[in-house]
Amino acid sequence: MSRVLVPCHVKSTVALQVGDMRTSQGRPGVLVVDVTFPNIAPFELQEIMFKNYYTAFLSIRVRQQSSVHTAAKWVTCLRDYCLMPDPHSEEGAQDYVSVFKHQMLCDMNRVLELRLILRQPSPLWLSFTVEELQIYQQGPKSPSLAFPKWLSHPVSNEQPAPRLEGLPDPSRVSSEVQQMWALTEMIRASHTSTRIGRFDVDGCYDLNLLSYT
Numbered sequence: 001m002s003r004v005l006v007p008c009h010v011k012s013t014v015a016l017q018v019g020d021m022r023t024s025q026g027r028p029g030v031l032v033v034d035v036t037f038p039n040i041a042p043f044e045l046q047e048i049m050f051k052n053y054y055t056a057f058l059s060i061r062v063r064q065q066s067s068v069h070t071a072a073k074w075v076t077c078l079r080d081y082c083l084m085p086d087p088h089s090e091e092g093a094q095d096y097v098s099v100f101k102h103q104m105l106c107d108m109n110r111v112l113e114l115r116l117i118l119r120q121p122s123p124l125w126l127s128f129t130v131e132e133l134q135i136y137q138q139g140p141k142s143p144s145l146a147f148p149k150w151l152s153h154p155v156s157n158e159q160p161a162p163r164l165e166g167l168p169d170p171s172r173v174s175s176e177v178q179q180m181w182a183l184t185e186m187i188r189a190s191h192t193s194t195r196i197g198r199f200d201v202d203g204c205y206d207l208n209l210l211s212y213t
Contacts, residue, residue, distance in 0.1 A: 002139030003046050009036045010133055013118075029121060031055075031129060035114040042110035047136040048099045054128035055118045056087035060099070062106070063113040072112050077104040080119070087122035 016030040037043070042065050060078035065071075078099065084092040101108040114135070120128040 002141075003136040004139040006037060006040060006043060006135045006137050008040075008133070008135050009038055010034075011036070013129060029119065031118040033116040033118065033130070033133075035116065035133065035135065037111075037113065037135075042112055043137040044101075045108040045111045045135065046101055046138045048114075048133075049097070049136070050130040050133045051096050052083050052092065052094060053131055054084070054093045054125040055120055055130055056084040056122065056128075057081065057119040058083055058099075058130075059117040059119070060104075061115040061117070062108065062111055063115075064107075065110050065112055074115070075106050077106045077108065079105065087120060088124055093125075 011034040014032045014034075016032065045062070048060070058078065058081040059076065060081075061074050062077045063072050063074050066073075081099065081103075083095070083097060116130065116133075118128060118130060
């Protein structure tokens with residue numbers, strides 16, 4: 001299925017602090033990133049793609065407008081999606097990640113805004129975020145190709161093939177060819193194979209005829 005890149009604006013991250021920031025033990029353990037879509041009508045989200053940078057878990061909330069007459073509301077569509085199997089090791093720390101709409105916990109129609117909640121519980125990494133964020137919506141459906149009726153509904157072997165208009169019946173043509181062949185054989189058989197000589201009379205030569213030549 002085709003997809004189309006949606007222009008978006010990624011706001012600055014907001015850190016939710018863990019511990020006392022006046023001491024060395026205090027550090028941001030959760031980051032919040034809001035993504036808006038200025039001048040874009042509500043759309044159906046197809047895919048979210050980004051490059052991870054030491055984020056261990058990802059949650060996503062989406063603001064949707066269910067109908068024109070109701071106010072838009074926030075809904076959690078992804079909860080604690082694992083990006084690093086072990087937050088204390090490098091595995092998955094800088095991978096490219098794609099999250100598709102079928103992985104979401106809710107319908108992704110009429111999207112107005114996204115909120116990414118990034119979490120890193122390990123104290124080993126000084127910073128974490130997501131980079132190269134791209135949002136895709138479902139593209140227009142490809143037009144269906146029109147096939148001829150005879151190709152779309154092939155004739156089974158048990159049914160006779162359709163007769164093309166303007167052409168003679170194949171069975172009739174075959175019968176006439178056989179009749180012509182039989183007539184040719186009869187004419188060929190009726191011709192004598194004995195050659196009559198110029199002066200040959202009953203198997204011998206007439207001397208009178210020979211004397212005048």
